[in-house]
Amino acid sequence: QAPPKAVPKTIENQRVYDETTVDPNDEEVAFDEATDEFAPYFNRQTVPKILITTSDRPRGRTVRFCEQLSTVIPNSHVYYRRGLALKRIIPQCIARDFTDLIVINEDRKIPNGLVLSHLPDGPTAHFRMSSVRLRKEIKRRGKEPTEHVPEVILNNFTTRLGHSVGRMFASLFPHDPQFIGRQVATFHNQRDYIFFRFHRYIFKSEKKVGIQELGPRFTLKLRSLQKGTFDSKFGEYEWIHKRREMDTSRRKFHL
Amino acid sequence: RQFCSYKITTKTQNFCRNEYNLTGLCNRSSCPLANSQYATIREEKGRCYLYMKTIERAAFPRRLWERVLLNKNYEKALEEIDENLIYWPRFIRHKCKQRFTKITQYLIRIRKLTLKRQRKLVPLRRKIERRENRREEKALIAAQLDNAIEKELLERLKQDTYGDIYNFPIHAFDKALQQQDAESESESDAEKEEDEEDTDTREFVEADDSDLSDFEDMDKLETSSEEEEEEEEEVEKKASYSKSKGKTPLKGPARRKRRYIEIEYEEETEPTTKTKAA
Numbered sequence: 001q002a003p004p005k006a007v008p009k010t011i012e013n014q015r016v017y018d019e020t021t022v023d024p025n026d027e028e029v030a031f032d033e034a035t036d037e038f039a040p041y042f043n044r045q046t047v048p049k050i051l052i053t054t055s056d057r058p059r060g061r062t063v064r065f066c067e068q069l070s071t072v073i074p075n076s077h078v079y080y081r082r083g084l085a086l087k088r089i090i091p092q093c094i095a096r097d098f099t100d101l102i103v104i105n106e107d108r109k110i111p112n113g114l115v116l117s118h119l120p121d122g123p124t125a126h127f128r129m130s131s132v133r134l135r136k137e138i139k140r141r142g143k144e145p146t147e148h149v150p151e152v153i154l155n156n157f158t159t160r161l162g163h164s165v166g167r168m169f170a171s172l173f174p175h176d177p178q179f180i181g182r183q184v185a186t187f188h189n190q191r192d193y194i195f196f197r198f199h200r201y202i203f204k205s206e207k208k209v210g211i212q213e214l215g216p217r218f219t220l221k222l223r224s225l226q227k228g229t230f231d232s233k234f235g236e237y238e239w240i241h242k243r244r245e246m247d248t249s250r251r252k253f254h255l
Numbered sequence: 256r257q258f259c260s261y262k263i264t265t266k267t268q269n270f271c272r273n274e275y276n277l278t279g280l281c282n283r284s285s286c287p288l289a290n291s292q293y294a295t296i297r298e299e300k301g302r303c304y305l306y307m308k309t310i311e312r313a314a315f316p317r318r319l320w321e322r323v324l325l326n327k328n329y330e331k332a333l334e335e336i337d338e339n340l341i342y343w344p345r346f347i348r349h350k351c352k353q354r355f356t357k358i359t360q361y362l363i364r365i366r367k368l369t370l371k372r373q374r375k376l377v378p379l380r381r382k383i384e385r386r387e388n389r390r391e392e393k394a395l396i397a398a399q400l401d402n403a404i405e406k407e408l409l410e411r412l413k414q415d416t417y418g419d420i421y422n423f424p425i426h427a428f429d430k431a432l433q434q435q436d437a438e439s440e441s442e443s444d445a446e447k448e449e450d451e452e453d454t455d456t457r458e459f460v461e462a463d464d465s466d467l468s469d470f471e472d473m474d475k476l477e478t479s480s481e482e483e484e485e486e487e488e489e490v491e492k493k494a495s496y497s498k499s500k501g502k503t504p505l506k507g508p509a510r511r512k513r514r515y516i517e518i519e520y521e522e523e524t525e526p527t528t529k530t531k532a533a
């Protein structure tokens with residue numbers, strides 16, 4: 001008789017156990033999350049208002065990407081940065097009641113970086129953005145996203161760092177999704193790459209759901225997480241990706 | 256035509272690399288080595304100095320170049336140049352002042368730029384970029400995004416986060432139907448014993464009850480007017496919802512309608528049999 005079939009080893013199976021993995025029942029984590037910068041959002045005290053901007057002189061793709069991103073995220077505004085310093089933009093944003101700032105960095109006419117900053121002095125995350133697909137480049141896509149508030153799915157954010165990043169993403173969207181719209185924005189973390197997708201779903205039956213992709217898609221890789229708002233010189237970094245230390249093992253992930 | 260170690264030739268011009276050169280070109284008139292009386296402007300750390308060389312000091316290389324600090328004020332510095340180079344050839348005086356102007360202009364620009372935001376260019380490393388792209392592709396394949404999203408959505412449906420919007424669950428519907436069959440028979444028997452005189456209104460009420468029991472809890476069998484109204488509204492809402500979306504399975508409402516009709520017939524026939532028996 002043949003021996004029983006073994007479970008194949010995948011990188012996810014063999015993942016080096018991360019000591020900062022969040023246990024669902026951990027009280028300390030729950031307490032931390034109740035008192036960190038996103039607590040006002042999760043207690044429904046603040047409504048998210050997002051400002052999307054780019055680096056200087058954005059080229060066509062970046063501009064279109066910004067527009068599409070602003071249709072995906074409700075209550076977001078795109079402003080062009082004509083050479084304004086970020087340090088001066090931030091106090092203005094806080095004065096006008098924005099809760100989040102997204103800066104899309106551009107290189108050689110394609111967007112390649114994203115800085116996401118929670119405004120009233122919240123953490124700043126700097127991502128490397130890759131494989132950006134605009135709406136017209138997605139095959140078999142649906143029509144335009146509507147104005148309904150989408151649902152949010154956050155997959156696979158297991159460690160403490162992952163949790164905080166996940167909460168940052170969740171705080172971009174208003175808290176109560178409109179199920180009539182049947183739209184869902186997904187942030188899926190796999191091996192430290194965060195894939196963003198935007199779909200429309202329809203329940204064909206109890207056990208079957210169909211999804212249709214609308215909206216842009218991109219992948220992010222976290223480069224650094226700073227405690228305060230964006231400040232490259234004096235900021236206190238909570239986490240930086242250090243290539244020599246962190247990229248040594250193929251099975252070790254941080255998010 | 257002679258050799259000079261400071262000379263750089265390009266296609267159109269000859270340049271002089273000497274740091275004391277006034278114009279930067281390799282000419283007889285602007286070579287500091289060829290002329291024994293020469294002057295230049297050089298700047299160090301943002302301050303401009305006037306360097307002068309005279310014939311008398313040609314024997315002392317260490318003291319050859321005399322240096323004068325110029326005023327920070329542009330006009331005053333020009334006057335200083337003039338008074339220092341008072342009897343010097345026009346060419347040198349003119350070129351000194353030109354050079355001084357240019358230097359001050361670029362110093363101003365430097366100071367302005369340092370105040371503005373400075374863009375730091377971080378070079379990409381090709382090997383690392385390629386490695387990350389490959390890993391990203393593999394992660395994408397491993398992620399199986401569509402499946403994951405579908406699973407998550409079904410989970411949410413099961414945990415009732417969507418509430419009453421969707422009018423299947425069909426499994427629960429089937430179970431409910433079976434239960435409702437058993438219940439409605441017992442119900443109708445009980446009620447028939449109580450009043451037999453009733454007309455359509457009573458039957459209507461009963462039918463509604465049984466319909467209610469399909470979709471709400473099986474346990475609640477109270478017949479209040481509120482519930483009836485709610486039920487009717489629900490019926491309308493669900494019917495309209497299904498019509499507007501057009502994609503929900505027709506089985507649900509159509510089935511229910513058929514059920515509804517069947518129940519009516521059952522009750523109509525029963526009284527007749529009962530009266531006959533009686």
